[in-house]
Amino acid sequence: MTYLSATIQEQIKAIPDDTSFGYGQLTIPARQYQSAAKVLERLQKKGLIRKLSKGIFYKPKKTIFGEKKPGEEQILKPYLYRDSQRIAYITGTYLYNQMGLTTQVPAIIQIASRDRRIFINRGTIQATAVKSYVDVSEDNYRLLGLLDALKDMKDIADLDLQAAIEIVTNQIRQLTKGELTEIVGYALKYPPRVRALLGAILSVMGKAAIAKILKESLNPLTVFKLGINDRLLPSAPEWNIQ
Incomplete structure (x- = not known):
């Protein structure tokens, strides 16, 4: 695992479930956004995060009814x-x-x-x-x-x-x-x-x-x-x- 990938995953672990985030909430330099996008894409495939819109993601919250999507304020x-x-x-x-x-x-x-x-x-x-x-x-x-x-x-x-x-x-x-x-x-x-x-x-x-x-x-x-x-x-x- 690369240093960037490990850094992003550690930061995402600290984000509460049902909470949205973008690149600005991850403490990574703008020059690494392209590489970060690939890391986030892999995390999406693993089901660890979901994409709300371009550059905006969230950690899904599991409920007995399935995954809960963030409300308007979180989006x-x-x-x-x-x-x-x-x-x-x-x-x-x-x-x-x-x-x-x-x-x-x-x-x-x-x-x-x-x-x-x-x-x-x-x-x-x-x-x-x-x-x-x-x-x-x-x-x-x-x-x-x-x-x-x-x-x-x-x-x-x-x-x-x-x-x-x-x-x-x-x-x-x-x-x-x-x-x-x-x-x-x-x-x-x-x-x-x-x-x-x-x-x-x-x-x-x-x-x-x-x-x-x-x-x-x-x-x-x-x-x-x-x-x-x-x-x-x-x-x-x-x-x-x-």
Whole structure:
């Protein structure tokens, strides 16, 4: 067995079953991709891995019903990374469905990235690109997803506003002090309505001091018509949210 073959097999052993991966998840130099392709082809013939699409593979998970194929998130995972670094994340209706904000399931998934436009058309999986407001990393993509939900709150299909505010507020409550500081910083890159809604939620949580910079970034004469009153969010009036 060659060194490259042994290296690839050891790395694949460490990948959990039912998990997709691409060349970027294998720590091999690009100049060896052609040789690596032959190794991966042999592993496919042995049934150790399966091919999802060009350059994308997975380790099959055995069940009593046969082999289980990875779900959408696992299939998309290799597209969200470059050189093992996260550069994109799933957003839009698919994310909001996962958050419990809507029952809608999109036919086309949205993938947000700062510097890369990602389009996918692989069988039943279709994805289109949207622009991220900031650079994406493993540490911040969940925070950006929360901000996206605030940004789209008014336009999410099949949305119960009261339940949505409770869901997002509960997720923000779970953030650490450092993460709260980070999400406020990222919010400054988002549209004013996002800053206002995040500020109102933080105020309800007793985090007015952290929200102060958001208040200072807003035009005091701007009114945000989001269909949210003080019954849904007690601090809405002080943030000019209606």
